[in-house]
Amino acid sequence: MAFPFRPTLLAATVAAGLLAAAALPVxxxxxxxxxxxxxxxxxxxxGISDTVARALGERLSAQMGTSVVVENKAGAGGSIGIDAVAKAAPDGxxxxxxxxxxxxxxPHVGHVNYDPQKDVAPVMSxxxxxxxxxxxxxxxxxxxxDVVGQARARPGSVRWATSGLGTVGHVVLEQIRQKSKADITLIPYKGAGQQMNDALGGQFEVMSTNASPALTQHMQAGRLRALAVGAPRRLESLPQVPTLAELGYPKANMTSTFxxxxxxxxxxxxxxxxxxELNKALAGPEVHERLLKGGEVPTGxxxxxxxxxxxxxxxxxARIVKEAGIKAE
Known part of the structure; x- marks a missing residue:
């Protein structure tokens, strides 16, 4: 973080002015x-991120006594929204x-218009x-x-869809391909919506995607099946589904943190x-239960x-992208 320039104190009036200015942020x-x-x-x-954000906004509004206006700025894997935050006034x-x-x-797979380590301040997981x-x-x-077995037996026969090049789901696949040496065909989509529609139509064999209420409904109806999960431990909602680490792919055992x-x-x-305020909102039943229902895990x-x-x-x-040669479109 860049610190403000402080001129030499030449007089008491200058010192007083600086003290007053320094007190403004407080x-x-x-x-x-x-x-x-x-x-x-x-x-x-x-989507689940929109649902959770709006639930948090409602709680923050109630707790802090002001309205919270939610706006969606989608695109470029989240970079457009984060760019808008990076360029906003730093006043909260x-x-x-x-x-x-x-x-x-x-930043490792394509160009972004902000410095990820300086222009954005993490507030809370x-x-x-x-x-x-x-x-x-x-x-x-x-x-x-069987995914790996079939891909080895018939190279290219297993098609694996992700919501885009350079996404977490893509990185998961690359880690599996590197470890297994299986010839799995990547099918990159431009978003999760069309990916889900084609999954329901059986247009490919396998996909990697984040948990969501819609996905849970399709699995419960038998239209889709969970084979593995990237998570620190098995999910309470899917206790029979092993983690990728359990299956021998610890580097592919990834989650998306929001x-x-x-x-x-x-x-x-x-x-x-x-x-x-966010920790307080997250602990409340309105947000906490909504997360669990959607298959997400609260952090704080x-x-x-x-x-x-x-x-x-x-x-x-940075290491993973370099080793796998991953690039965005």
Missing amino acids: AAADNYPSRPIHLIVAYPTG YTLGFASTSPLTLN VMYSPVLVIATNGFSGKGFA GVFAPGKTPAAIIDRLNA GTAAQFARAIREEYAEN
Whole structure:
């Protein structure tokens, strides 16, 4: 973070002026919030991120006594929304809700118009979304081992769809291809909507996608089957589904972490206030139960913990992308 330039104190009047100026962020934090907060969701309406962000907005509004206006700015894997946050005034009145990928993955696979380590301030981790490996009705195998077995026996016969090049689902596939040496065909979509429609039509055999209420409904109806999950442990909602780590693919055992972000130079006092309010909102039943129902896992914690996790993820993704030669469109 860049620190403001402080000229040499030449007179008492100058010193007094500097002290008054230095006190402004504190005063602003004391009066915060005094007007509506703008929450940018980096994805389209209707998805789990939009649903969770709006639930958080409702709770923040009630807790902080001001309205929270939610706006969707989707595109470029979340980078468009995060770019809007990065360029907003650092006063706590513009926030963003997104996965960590626009900060930790997108910069490695394509161009972004912001510095992921300086222009955006992590406020709080809200949830992690497991990455599920799903079989469609076009897949004849029984379990995950059959995905690799069939791809080895008949190279190119297993088609694996992701919601886009350079997404977490794509990285999961590349890690599996590297470890298994299986010839699996990548089918990259431009978003999860068409990917889901084609999955229901059996247009490919396997896909990797984040947990969502719609996905849960399709699995319960028998239209789709979960073969594996990227998560620290098996999901309570799918206890019979092994993690990718259990199956021998620890590097592919990835999740998508979502959280709230602010512009990079937002005062620490405002970040701390927001973090406290968000933790309170996340612990409430309105948000907590909505997350669990959608297959997501609530997280929470301090801004410093979230920032540290993002730095570690950024470094790890740089290694993965370089080794796998992943590039976005």
